[in-house]
Amino acid sequence: MRHALTIRLFAALSATAAVATALAAGGPVRLPLWPGKAPLGDGAYERAASELKVYLPPRDKAAGAALVICPGGGYIRHVVDREGYPIAEWLNRHGIAAILLEYRLPEGRSWVPLLDAQRAIRLTRAKAADWRIDPRRIGILGFSAGGHVASTAATHFDAGRPDDADPVEHVSCRPDFAVLVYPVITMGAKTHKLSKTKLLGADPKPELVRLFSNETQVTEQTPPAFLAHARDDVSVPPDNSRMFVAALRAHHVPVEYLELPSGGHGLNGCQGPLWEEWKAKALVWLASQELIPSEALQDDRQR
Numbered sequence: 001m002r003h004a005l006t007i008r009l010f011a012a013l014s015a016t017a018a019v020a021t022a023l024a025a026g027g028p029v030r031l032p033l034w035p036g037k038a039p040l041g042d043g044a045y046e047r048a049a050s051e052l053k054v055y056l057p058p059r060d061k062a063a064g065a066a067l068v069i070c071p072g073g074g075y076i077r078h079v080v081d082r083e084g085y086p087i088a089e090w091l092n093r094h095g096i097a098a099i100l101l102e103y104r105l106p107e108g109r110s111w112v113p114l115l116d117a118q119r120a121i122r123l124t125r126a127k128a129a130d131w132r133i134d135p136r137r138i139g140i141l142g143f144s145a146g147g148h149v150a151s152t153a154a155t156h157f158d159a160g161r162p163d164d165a166d167p168v169e170h171v172s173c174r175p176d177f178a179v180l181v182y183p184v185i186t187m188g189a190k191t192h193k194l195s196k197t198k199l200l201g202a203d204p205k206p207e208l209v210r211l212f213s214n215e216t217q218v219t220e221q222t223p224p225a226f227l228a229h230a231r232d233d234v235s236v237p238p239d240n241s242r243m244f245v246a247a248l249r250a251h252h253v254p255v256e257y258l259e260l261p262s263g264g265h266g267l268n269g270c271q272g273p274l275w276e277e278w279k280a281k282a283l284v285w286l287a288s289q290e291l292i293p294s295e296a297l298q299d300d301r302q303r
Helices: 002-025 085-093 112-126 145-155 193-200 206-211 239-250 273-288
Strands: 029-032 037-039 045-047 051-055 066-070 097-101 138-143 177-181 225-230 255-260
Touching: 037 112, 051 085, 066 085, 066 112, 066 145, 085 097, 097 112, 112 138, 112 145, 138 145, 145 177, 145 193, 177 273, 225 239, 225 273, 239 255, 255 273
Parallel strands: 066 097, 066 138, 138 177, 177 225, 225 255
Antiparallel strands: 029 051, 037 045, 051 097
């Protein structure tokens, strides 16, 4: 036990030093998500290469908020070239720390993407002081299947596990807010079928379908959310967002929903006016929730 604690302490100190070195060099840093083996959710563990890429804004621009980014990809890949790296850079321009998560792909291991997202939130909160982040302003941002990861993290969380040997596990994994862009929400009739199969398997039990249909998991403790979806999205119908918004409103959770007139799934390849519209309105919403200061709304072109 003593040896294990020494290893964890050394890993934590090394991670802090790595962040400081990367910041001095003006770039992001890669951090292992798990100290050694990663849980599968059924009491078993595996060796996993899951990691975080930490992008921190310049000290004089830091707004104190952070977002864990979950790119989409149908639970078969991570679309980091459009829903990862550019999003991290955009957030940094507005003073928001960006924590890019390439969560483990499930292949029927239903819990592993959620476990990775929960760990990313815990780790960000545990490192908040080192990373100049307010631990009460840590959110999660997800696209498509990554939106399912994010909405699952927003509806399945705990306050921390104080008896765990790993101090990171002592802190809460509840995100303070969520931003969901053309998200997969349900595992029911309106789901994205490939995402469902990859996450739950070919013939999941009804109770598992309900558990991961996040519109059914909303409570008064679910964090505030901003959602954006195109009306003509065929791959992931906008009913996914509509159902989640309705559930949030029914439980009196603050929510804003932007339904765009066109753009399909991915909003025209993550570019163009509609793509920029959700980004601009998400920032306005973050400011309205006092998660970022109004100065962070300044247009990118003026920076």
